[in-house]
Amino acid sequence: MSAMDTAVSQNATVAAAPAGAGSGSGGLASLLPEVQTVELLVAVSIFVAIHSLRQRRTQGLPTWPLVGMLPSLLLGLRGDMYEWITGVLKARGGTFTFRGPWFTNLQCVVTADPRNLEHLLKTRFGSFPKGPYFRDTVRDLLGDGIFGADDEVWRRQRKAASLEFHSAEFRALTASSLVELVHRRLLPVLADAEASGGGGAAVDLQDVLLRLTFDNVCMIAFGVDPGCLRPGLPEIPFARAFEDATEATTIRFITPTAVWRAMRALGVGHERVLQRCLAGVDEFAYDVIRRRKEELAAEAAGRGRSDLLTVFTKMRDEDGRPYTDKFLRDICVNFILAGRDTSSVALAWFFWLLGRNPGVEAKIVEEIEGIVAARKEAAAGREVEEEELVFRPEEVKRMEYLHAALSEALRLYPSVPVDHKEVVEDEVFPDGTVLKKGTKVIYAMYSMGRMESIWGDDCREYKPERWLRDGRFMSESAYKFTAFNGGPRLCLGKDFAYYQMKFAASSILHRYRVHVVDGHPVAPKLALTMYMKHGLKVTLTKRDKTKL
């Protein structure tokens, strides 16, 4: 508790004293119990009001004895949690210490200051690992995979995966799997939606995009297509188990550690759900691993496959032994978690923003049509059929305005809205915040996009132009635009994610106008990823090329 908190608590005790003195007068108290209760309530209310006002003015939010800042947090949870954090961060100059009740694991420092971000993600990287708290919480789902790992276990996976992500085979695999999914699955599903009903049936675009990226990342990690985006949008047991296991794991972060551990031991509540779903995830993963090993043994070298499972199955650990099935499972599950919904939710927010900014949509379509026109010109007058219109990697690369529009959507709606580290030795942030060993640090990407001090007075406006110089996309410092993290743990899939988002968005926008259904409620869901709470209900109409 700070000096200010202590001072306010002492004042409060003094203010409450007259009520206490009344109760000490024996018989009078028993004669007038109602009056005393009313007095007490009035005194407490006055204390609450004064305390709250004073602390809100001086510190952004009040701290209470025993329960700390929990009441403010609960009030924040009733509305938009991310906006609440942003408000507090602004009031406190970019960083604040959250004090939860003594019995919870909710004590942490929250920051949105780029100087602090650079310090923790790069300059003092070694002092800010994911840490044992995060690892223990996610271990049942993620095992020793890259997301929760630190030190050598992380370094080895990062190095191997990084080599793979930059290889020509991997680029070819990602490009071909995307063409297959977008043209054989996504576009037919959207065409069905457009054709059914009078003005087209409403479809949940977020759900469709989540299916697209889930299938896509499974093809990259496991080399298999689970088929979530098949016609009729079937429910796939592995996808459902994965989603529910992730949600049950997330609940652990807001449950005291001792409580979820006890629930796990007893097999009750969300821990029971987690156990059931993990069994589903493992069944799928171990089955694919077994079949891949058989395939590789038969083919001797496993020619033609460049998915992560194949690459890691052929590798050896530092003692020259093949990786265990458990480790292979962990690697694949972590990549699926990393890549399954980050790009799809970003695309969902992007399409929603386009609906509110038709001028931006018009510029994107103009850019796409310029590329299509260049293709037609190169075909020397020959008519280019719509089916042939599969954007090529070099064309996707030329979509600079689209790149800027997606970056701008991620600035305002980062797929990972807040992230977490744990400090392993005493540290001091560049802004002067003192961090004791073991402190949890939350960095608030969502809030960073809404800081006038970082982006200027128009920070809440959707303006792709802020990313362009002379029509060319210019990247920003990773400590200012933190959607992909920064430093040694920069997102490994960043280039692929941009390619995937640009390819899917341009393929849709070239063919359809996307209309968000009138009155559809849009709000972020409280989760590790920035889903739209109610999905994104849209209708589609064919783009009339004559009006371009």
Ligand code: HEM
């Ligand atoms: C718009 C899309 C994406 C966004 C905004 C995004 C964002 C992020 C962020 C914030 C992190 C840091 C997470 C943490 O350490 O807690 C991260 C890490 C990572 N991302 Fe992405 N990501 C995206 C797409 C992808 C895709 C498609 C893949 C893979 C197919 C991927 C693979 C990874 C991996 C492997 C890591 C862990 C890196 C490490 O710890 O060394 N990401 N990403």
